[in-house]
Amino acid sequence: MNQEDKEKDYFESPIHLEYQYTAGAATTRFLNKVKEGKLVGQECPKCKAVYVPPRGSCPRDGIATNREVELVDQGCIESFTIVHIPIPGNPIVPPYVCAMIRLDGANISFLHLVDGIKLTDIRIGMRVKAVWKPKSEWRHSLENIKWFIPTDEPDVDVTKLRFKPE
Amino acid sequence: MIPAAVIGVGQTNYKAKRRDVSIAGLVREAIDKALLASDVEWDAIDAVILGKAPDMFEGVMMPELYLADAIGAVGKPVIRVHTAGSVGGSTAIIAASHVCSGKFDTVLTVTFEKQSESNATWALSPRYPYSPHINAGAGGYFAPFIREYIRRHNPPENIGWKVAVKDRINALKNPLAHLQILGIDEKMVSDSPMLWEPLRYLESCPSSDGACAMVIANKNLSNSRNAAWIKGMAVRSEGTLSAGRDEVNPQGGIDCAKDIYNQAGITNPRNEIDCAEIYVPFSWYEPMWLENLGFTDIGEGWKLTNEGLTELEGDLPINMSGGVLSSNPIGASGMIRFGEAALQVMGLAEDHQVKNAKVAMGHAYGGAAQFFSMWIVSSTKD
Amino acid sequence: MKKIAIVGYAQNKILASAGALNEVELIMPVVHKIFNNLGISQKEIDFTCSGSCDYLQGAAFAFVEGLSAIQTNPPIKESHVEMDAAWALYESMLKIQMGDADTALIYGFGKSSPGDLDSIISLQMDPYYISPLWPDRISLAALQAQVLLNNNIINKDEIMHAVIESRNNGLNNLNALIQTSITEDEYQKDLVLSSPLRALDCPPISDGASAMIIASEDKAFNFSSNPIWIKGIDHRIETSNLGARNLSSSPSIKSAMKSLDIENTAFDIAEIHTQFSHEYPFLRKLLNLENVPINLSGGPLVGNVMMAAGLDAIGKVYEQLSTNSYKRGLAHATSGPCLQHNMLVSLEKNS
Numbered sequence: 001m002n003q004e005d006k007e008k009d010y011f012e013s014p015i016h017l018e019y020q021y022t023a024g025a026a027t028t029r030f031l032n033k034v035k036e037g038k039l040v041g042q043e044c045p046k047c048k049a050v051y052v053p054p055r056g057s058c059p060r061d062g063i064a065t066n067r068e069v070e071l072v073d074q075g076c077i078e079s080f081t082i083v084h085i086p087i088p089g090n091p092i093v094p095p096y097v098c099a100m101i102r103l104d105g106a107n108i109s110f111l112h113l114v115d116g117i118k119l120t121d122i123r124i125g126m127r128v129k130a131v132w133k134p135k136s137e138w139r140h141s142l143e144n145i146k147w148f149i150p151t152d153e154p155d156v157d158v159t160k161l162r163f164k165p166e
Numbered sequence: 167m168i169p170a171a172v173i174g175v176g177q178t179n180y181k182a183k184r185r186d187v188s189i190a191g192l193v194r195e196a197i198d199k200a201l202l203a204s205d206v207e208w209d210a211i212d213a214v215i216l217g218k219a220p221d222m223f224e225g226v227m228m229p230e231l232y233l234a235d236a237i238g239a240v241g242k243p244v245i246r247v248h249t250a251g252s253v254g255g256s257t258a259i260i261a262a263s264h265v266c267s268g269k270f271d272t273v274l275t276v277t278f279e280k281q282s283e284s285n286a287t288w289a290l291s292p293r294y295p296y297s298p299h300i301n302a303g304a305g306g307y308f309a310p311f312i313r314e315y316i317r318r319h320n321p322p323e324n325i326g327w328k329v330a331v332k333d334r335i336n337a338l339k340n341p342l343a344h345l346q347i348l349g350i351d352e353k354m355v356s357d358s359p360m361l362w363e364p365l366r367y368l369e370s371c372p373s374s375d376g377a378c379a380m381v382i383a384n385k386n387l388s389n390s391r392n393a394a395w396i397k398g399m400a401v402r403s404e405g406t407l408s409a410g411r412d413e414v415n416p417q418g419g420i421d422c423a424k425d426i427y428n429q430a431g432i433t434n435p436r437n438e439i440d441c442a443e444i445y446v447p448f449s450w451y452e453p454m455w456l457e458n459l460g461f462t463d464i465g466e467g468w469k470l471t472n473e474g475l476t477e478l479e480g481d482l483p484i485n486m487s488g489g490v491l492s493s494n495p496i497g498a499s500g501m502i503r504f505g506e507a508a509l510q511v512m513g514l515a516e517d518h519q520v521k522n523a524k525v526a527m528g529h530a531y532g533g534a535a536q537f538f539s540m541w542i543v544s545s546t547k548d
Numbered sequence: 549m550k551k552i553a554i555v556g557y558a559q560n561k562i563l564a565s566a567g568a569l570n571e572v573e574l575i576m577p578v579v580h581k582i583f584n585n586l587g588i589s590q591k592e593i594d595f596t597c598s599g600s601c602d603y604l605q606g607a608a609f610a611f612v613e614g615l616s617a618i619q620t621n622p623p624i625k626e627s628h629v630e631m632d633a634a635w636a637l638y639e640s641m642l643k644i645q646m647g648d649a650d651t652a653l654i655y656g657f658g659k660s661s662p663g664d665l666d667s668i669i670s671l672q673m674d675p676y677y678i679s680p681l682w683p684d685r686i687s688l689a690a691l692q693a694q695v696l697l698n699n700n701i702i703n704k705d706e707i708m709h710a711v712i713e714s715r716n717n718g719l720n721n722l723n724a725l726i727q728t729s730i731t732e733d734e735y736q737k738d739l740v741l742s743s744p745l746r747a748l749d750c751p752p753i754s755d756g757a758s759a760m761i762i763a764s765e766d767k768a769f770n771f772s773s774n775p776i777w778i779k780g781i782d783h784r785i786e787t788s789n790l791g792a793r794n795l796s797s798s799p800s801i802k803s804a805m806k807s808l809d810i811e812n813t814a815f816d817i818a819e820i821h822t823q824f825s826h827e828y829p830f831l832r833k834l835l836n837l838e839n840v841p842i843n844l845s846g847g848p849l850v851g852n853v854m855m856a857a858g859l860d861a862i863g864k865v866y867e868q869l870s871t872n873s874y875k876r877g878l879a880h881a882t883s884g885p886c887l888q889h890n891m892l893v894s895l896e897k898n899s
Contacts, residue, residue: 009185013680015225015284015671019606019662024570049409055616057572059405062590062619064576079317081309082363083302098302098362100310107409111307124317158314163410167647188676220608221630226679227603227671228630231884234785241803244785244889245639248630250612256627260639267645268549283675403596403626405616418623533612538623 023140026056026065031140033070037132041106043067047165049107053142060165073130073145075103076156082119097122101148107163112142116149125155169547170265171393172508173383174204180344180376180493183282189224190236193278196377196498197237200274203514204381205391211381212270214239217247217257217277218497224283237276251445251532252401253277254500255539258380258528259399262541265384266396272387278377279495302362305370305448309362311413311535312450316364318414321468323364326449327355330369330491332477333446337488339478339517344374344493369449369491376495378502389547394508397525398429399541406534413535419458422538427460430525430542436461439542441483441510441520442527443503447490452476456484459529459540478518486510486518500530504541511545550645551765553775554895557863558582559758562725562851565661566755571600571614574657574757579617582653582759586771590619593761594649596626597640599633599656600855603668614657625649632656633758634821634858634881634891638781640762650764651771656856657757665753665854672884674788686750686824688790688885690742693826695795697744702829704744708735710828711748711849718846725752725851749825751852758856760863776869776895780808783891785884795886801834804892813894815840816874819861821882823848831880831887840878844868858882862893869897 023031026042030053033040041050042065044058050069051058058065080099086092097119100109114128128148138144176199178184184192201208214237216230226232230239230246237244247257254277261275312326334350337343347354350368358367388395402418402425404411411417423435432438444459446452453467461482462470470476476484485491487506490499507528509515515523524545531538558581566574583589590596596618600611607613611628618624625648629635633656640652666684673679696702712735718724730748738746761771768775784800787793805811818837822828832842845864848857858881865877875897883889 017603017606017663017667021606021662022568022570025568025573027570028568044409047409051407051409055407055572055613056570057405057576057616059408059616059619060410060621062576062579062617079310079314081302081306081313081365082360083306084360084362085302087302098306098310108407124314159318162412165410220602221671222602222608224675225671226675227668228601228883230631230785231672231888232674232788234788234888239785240787241784241799243638243783245635246630247627248611249628250609260627260642263639263642263646263648266648267642269642269645401625401627402623403615403620404623405618405620406612407616408621410621416623417621421623533609536612537626 024056026054030054034142034144035138035140037135037138037144039071039073039103041069041071043069049163050105051108052103052106053110069105071103071105074151075101075106075128077114077124077126077128078102078109078158078161079124080114080122095119101128102161112145113147115147123155125158127151127153127156167266168268168384169395170262170382170384171388171395172380172543173388173391173393174200174381175505175509176200176203176379177342177502177505178376179342180374180495182372182374184280184375185282189226189280189283190233192280192375193233193276193377194236196379197274197276200379200381206272206381206387208238210272211238211242211274213243213264213273215245215247215257215261215264215273215275217253217501218279219248219250219253222284223279223281238274249532250537251496252500252530252537252539253532254378254498254502255504255528255530256401258501258504259401259539259541261382262396262399265382272381272383274379274381276377276379277498277501279497280375281373282375305362305365308448309365312448313364315414315450315454319465319468321453322472324352325453325468325471326364326369327352328471329446329449329452330355333485333489333491336478336486336518337492340487343488344372365448371447371490371494374493374495376493376498378498378505380501380505392512394511394543395547397542397544398426400425402538404536406536414454415458415464416535418536418538419531422540423459426540426542432542435459436482438525439527440523440525441486442529443485443487443489443506444529445490445500445503445531446485447494449491452484455529478520483520486515486520500539503530504528508543511543551777552641552644552762553768553777554760554866555763555768555771555775556582556586556761557866558585559723559860559863560756561723562754562756562853564725564753566659571610571657572617575614575617575655578757578759579655582761586761588771593651593653594625595640595643595652596624597636597652597654598628599631599636599859600658601630603671604854605659605662632855632858632881632883634862637760637762637859637862638783641778641781644764650767652762653759654859655757655759656859658853658855659755660753660854661755686745687742689824690745691790692795692886693744693824696826696830699796701796702826706829707749707825708732710825711735714843714846714849717844718850721845721850723851724846725754745824751823751848754851754853756853756856758860758863760859774870776866776897779894779896780810781891781893782807783889785889788888790886798834798887798890800890801892804890808892808894810894811836813876815876815878817865817868818842818878819845819847819864820880821848821858821861823852825849827887835878858891865895869895
């Protein structure tokens with residue numbers, strides 16, 4: 001409780017609104033595949049950049065990413081942070097590693113957890129692979145991947161990951 | 167383009183919870199100070215430009231409607247700007263555009279945030295059933311970019327601590343600043359809890375209530391007043407998830423800075439700009455933006471910090487007011503940078519005044535380091 | 549003052565629910581449509597400005613998501629108003645007038661289907677006194693309707709005919725959400741929601757997006773052989789305190805008319821952002837449009853995409869002037885409860 005809250009000089013008037021969220025058509029295509037344990041990116045027809053998870057567009061060219069590209073569930077850590085504070089309403093216990101995961105063949109990264117390694121050993125460029133939850137728990141979410149763990153492969157030079165159109 | 171100038175800046179004091187005022191009262195407090203500083207009456211104001219970050223921070227939808235009376239907009243044009251964290255800066259620019267277009271003589275602009283009215287973390291983190299729940303707040307989002315900066319350029323570990331100390335020492339000279347940390351030093355920062363490695367608690371911005379207002383006018387009023395003349399202003403945006411985007415040194419920031427330097431006739435920003443207020447919500451963003459803004463070469467920004475050049479008495483003072491690290495009413499944070507730059511060239515920055523400041527820069531950024539707004543102000547019209 | 553023209557406008561077909569389309573999927577088709585119509589790309593655009601409102605779909609930063617629909621490599625000059633995109637047009641015009649741009653792309657988008665618009669609009673009111681009472685948008689509009697009826701400024705017949713006329717006009721609008729006419733009998737039997745307003749007096753919950761391109765005089769003919777000139781634009785807000793407002797008149801519209809010097813202008817056509825039927829006869833009189841064809845598109849009663857509908861009124865006048873013999877048109881956009889914030893735009897062909 002904040003010091004300034006000691007005197008009860010305010011009242012609470014909660015706002016409760018309900019929404020029917022939708023993921024979007026491109027995201028829905030992606031999530032349907034995630035439910036089957038597959039990571040399917042979408043490619044820009046012009047610059048050939050591969051987006052995962054896709055939002056349905058390539059902002060480089062301002063056009064839709066219609067072609068689907070199945071990717072492997074491994075890649076590297078483009079960068080990361082070790083989070084030491086709890087997330088409100090989230091069961092993950094700190095400290096934990098929140099990393100920008102760049103899948104092989106993808107041209108953007110996404111945030112996910114990394115485990116199976118001492119926190120002091122984690123590095124930018126480290127190769128990782130996905131650890132999936134049991135198939136019975138799969139739903140329409142990237143949370144089907146429990147976390148990523150390091151592989152034995154040599155590190156990647158992340159400066160070479162930057163996308164350049166051909 | 168019609169020349170325009172800031173003729174008055176008004177700021178509330180910044181603190182975690184301004185429970186002594188309503189949202190309208192908070193905004194009006196900044197406005198009253200700006201009008202007083204400008205020496206203009208309400209009838210001189212031709213339009214009002216309001217900016218703030220997401221409506222969900224206060225739970226008021228399109229607040230220009232509710233605030234029409236408090237901001238003195240009744241019977242006048244009013245625009246509500248929202249460009250994420252850069253909004254305070256872009257609001258100032260849109261306000262100036264009203265004058266530069268020739269349509270208006272004098273406008274009032276105000277930005278605010280009263281995060282204590284709601285739960286900001288909740289407001290920004292709706293739990294979509296289809297997204298992983300690993301979002302660890304703004305610090306968790308920006309920390310990986312900072313780590314990548316450190317990997318690229320290998321600066322000493324204490325650069326972030328130095329920025330955190332320097333900005334809080336400056337804040338002690340700014341009575342409006344939220345954080346007033348007596349005895350702040352590198353040890354205090356490095357002893358503070360680790361939040362998002364490599365960022366510690368004292369390397370992160372607070373969450374504040376507060377408002378900032380400015381009066382911007384053409385020569386009719388500015389010629390006869392102490393004024394900060396706008397010499398260049400620009401915005402740039404880039405898509406969030408764009409392949410090839412460099413989040414550490416975004417092209418949008420580079421282009422935006424070049425644009426305002428061109429407008430202002432600046433060829434060597436390091437020599438020609440006397441001081442700058444730049445948007446540094448996490449300590450390491452000072453060296454990162456110094457490079458992005460062209461004050462120094464890539465990889466050299468941390469050296470300016472390390473050598474003390476960005477201190478108040480240094481060669482290139484940065485965030486003389488204490489910066490976002492000391493006060494952060496999100497929607498207003500950008501305008502505070504723009505307004506503080508104006509105060510410097512008007513010679514009104516009191517205890518945190520840079521001696522003989524003639525040309526100053528205001529800078530703001532937002533989103534995933536993808537929205538930029540900047541301006542250059544000068545003590546002279548020509 | 550620099551002359552500025554509208555050179556293009558496009559609108560998605562208005563939907564009751566855009567379902568699983570995200571912001572990108574809502575915006576990209578209409579932006580591509582307007583680019584294709586003009587044979588241009590984002591590279592020809594100097595300034596981009598959008599209008600949207602996070603509360604409609606219940607997610608912060610809808611405009612940030614939406615920006616991914618636009619080509620931003622290299623980074624673009626771009627801004628956003630948390631308002632109807634009519635105000636994004638206003639901001640874009642300032643950029644052209646100050647010489648910072650010669651061309652601008654404006655887009656507005658909104659999805660009202662995911663949430664409960666009645667509750668959401670309550671949050672536009674004073675958060676300490678009024679919002680906690682959760683006044684819904686229809687009841688707020690009904691307050692003004694009753695005041696106008698009691699003061700004999702409008703009558704119930706005019707309200708009914710506004711609905712019937714809008715429905716008939718909407719039959720010719722391929723993008724309209726509602727494309728059915730109604731009879732007097734059907735109207736009279738319709739459910740009263742908040743007296744005096746019936747369900748048929750209220751706009752449908754709508755999802756959609758629209759886009760417009762404007763250009764300075766120097767560039768306008770590069771895009772169109774028939775640019776439509778924005779002769780004047782003005783907007784004003786009124787007090788938020790409904791108890792302090794004279795709901796039987798509109799000082800904001802009157803002062804905008806005066807400032808544009810259009811009190812005696814003979815317009816050939818008008819589109820007015822009348823979300824509720826009673827606003828139609830009220831504004832028709834106030835704007836001196838008694839003998840002028842109004843809302844040939846059907847107006848908001850046949851499709852009302854929040855945060856785009858004001859821009860649509862301007863776009864529809866543009867379309868009418870471009871394709872018909874009309875010479876002069878007036879568009880009106882509004883924001884807030886009971887017509888609190890109003891914009892007037894006067895448009896002209898071949899000036």
